[in-house]
Amino acid sequence: MNKEHMKISGRIRPVDIEELCAAIVSSVEQNTRLRLHGMDSKRGWSSAWCVPAQRSSKDLHALDMRGFDGIDIYEPEELVLRVGAATPMSEIQKHLQGNQQELSFDPPDFAPLYGGIAGTGTLGGVIACNLSGSRRVRSGAARDCVLGIEAVSGRGELFRSGGRVMKNVTGYDLPKLLTGSHGMLAAMTQITMKVLPASETSVSVLFFNLEPDRAVVVMTQALSSAYEVSAAVYLPASVATQAVPAATNTLTVLRLEGAEKSLPARVELLRKHLMEHGDSELLQDDESRALWSFIGDARFFATGERREDLLWRLFLPPSRSHHIDAFVRQLGEAYYFLDWGGGLAWLGISNEIKEKRVACEKVAAFALEQGGYGVLVRAPDELCGVFGGFSALGAVENALMERVRAAFDPDGVFSPV
Template sequence: MPDTFKPRTDEEARDVVRWAMAEHEPLEIVGQASKRAIGRPVQAGHLLDMSGLAGIELYEPEELVLTALPGTPIAEIEAALAARNQELAFDPLDYGPLLGNPAGQGTLGGVIAANLAGSKRLKHGAARDHVLGMDAVSGRGEIFHSGGRVVKNVTGYDLPRALTGSWGTLAVATRITLKVLPRAQTEATFLLSGLGDDEAATAMTAAMGSSAEVSAAAHLPAAAAQDLAARGHALSGPATLLRLEGFGPSVDYRFERLRALLGAGRPVVRVEADASRALWRAVRDADAFVGTDDLVWRLSVAPTAGAALVAQLAGRFACKAFYDWSGGLVWLAVPGTDAHAEAIRAAIAACGGGHATLVRAPAPLRSSIPVFQPQPAPLAALAARLKEQFDPHGILNPGRMTAGH
């Protein structure tokens, strides 16, 4: 059999999985392979290339619903939505440049497999919160459907939520239905300069809890701000960013509310629509760490714990960081070849708990340490039961999330 399979229908994808199951031949599942370097290297000798299953099958702007095949480029979907003044509100990040690939290569299947979300996650949720339905092929070689008004199938699982974020280890998605939302008429960024990490955390918490309806909050310490300034963004020194979206008069009013809440005696800059969108794309996609050789982590903690976590880590080893999700998402760059995985996860536990994912590292290192956060025993047992239900022979992306699974 060939080393690469490229199905163009659900039935062809099912037949490949059935062959792999019968022959005990594991499959690595990719779209455009833009996220192939995240996770443990997959232990498979055959590639299931889903890029041939591509295209938007259904788009009903009035109903805020879109159905597309997994190999559809996210850029194509976003362009179709933009033409109708709509968007994917979870704003999926583009890992391509961070991993040394061109921008704009991600596919819908990859976004759902990785449960991606950008800076507006606190307001709109992650990808799984926008999935209405899914068709997929299980590791048993069975096509199943869960969509629209179907909440659960006979297994008792909410299938779209169970499969979103499973990195292709449970099933192969062949069709995905999403809810979409109207796009804001305009936006602006309220930029506070000169705050330290702790001050910024306090400011972001106050802004997110205010009536200003902030859709995203991030903080760039001096080093990260300098890196983005070198890429053409108008930043100087530490920058705390608060995103406002909506109708123009509403954005203007809420901007002044933030000025009254946070701006007394502090330098405030207004970043207008196009520059604001470009700046938030740079934050979302971790552009500050693009083009370096550093190891890169994504750390998810309580928003009030991010600054303390970084301070603790900086006291133990060299690192650079910046904050998204109002301080709850910490992007951490570590120079050298030591990922400091045990120290990072111990520090997260000491700060109240959270998750650490090693996003960028050489394959040998990703093979030798847990890339994803090790699960507590009850969650690990549930994950094992899900794997047994959907892929009992372990042929789908084996080893990507944990050794041997």
């Protein structure tokens, strides 16, 4: 799985904007394509996401963006961070932690899902894939925190959009458009992010042994309460027992974050609010943090046999997410858990099953029926892009997306795979 789909016939590593523009112009002239990468931790993700029509038989060169790294501006009191796009996440997080700040969208680390080493990856990769973790349900997505972008288009032109201030409606919001575009519109060289104060502490409230429909009710009530729940997940028994040693059956977990002094009051108010659903237990500090990285990084699907699963992310209306339980049972050989209060379902299908495409078609249809959509983010070669980021769109929407892409890259120089 996640093999290179096409042979890389050249590698380019520009050191500055001028070289980057020249590399792109020369690729257009020589009729080759460029696959952008930083630390290459999300290759499998992007190849699964893109649709087959976006591939071509042109020669493919790897465009290494790692020359564009380093922190340019970090002003904690202004809540602003401007970095080279290929700045490693580990470096960014080190600086932010030193100032009790964070990227509020909880950037997940998916490198281990693709056999990579935990802690690798760049901000450019996170933004290009619009990856948000469990706090997304409260604090918004990666795209909500991007203030400004500098990038080079498929025409080899450097452009900027957005800025460094918190509130800005000057011109089209191209930072949002580029976020999640998987390197198919432009090569980002610099990214400006909004950062926020990190909470002093976090507490997880655990409900044991709830049925999925009941769990969704609990999560909905929690997220509809005024107690600022920052994450809500449901783990079926197979996942829960790996996540928390004390779990023997299903686990529903709510996370609250805040100041050490005042958080306990909010935790108690929430527990009281949810009393009708039975007793709950608390998980604090390191145990709580370990649980959330297991969930946010989808580690269940990065270990043991599950490492080989065909892996889906389904974006569902939270109120309908519990239907996945019956669906997964019917499908057989599959595992799931819910994040984002039910808004995100991770679903893995055993790589051993015979009719992979048929199973995947069922998953895609299930997501659509529920009013959401799904993307196969870890796929065997033959299914790469078949259930990708554009598959759920109608013809009108797809045609518009293609016109938008061509506005940035008329010659199709950027290849996501």
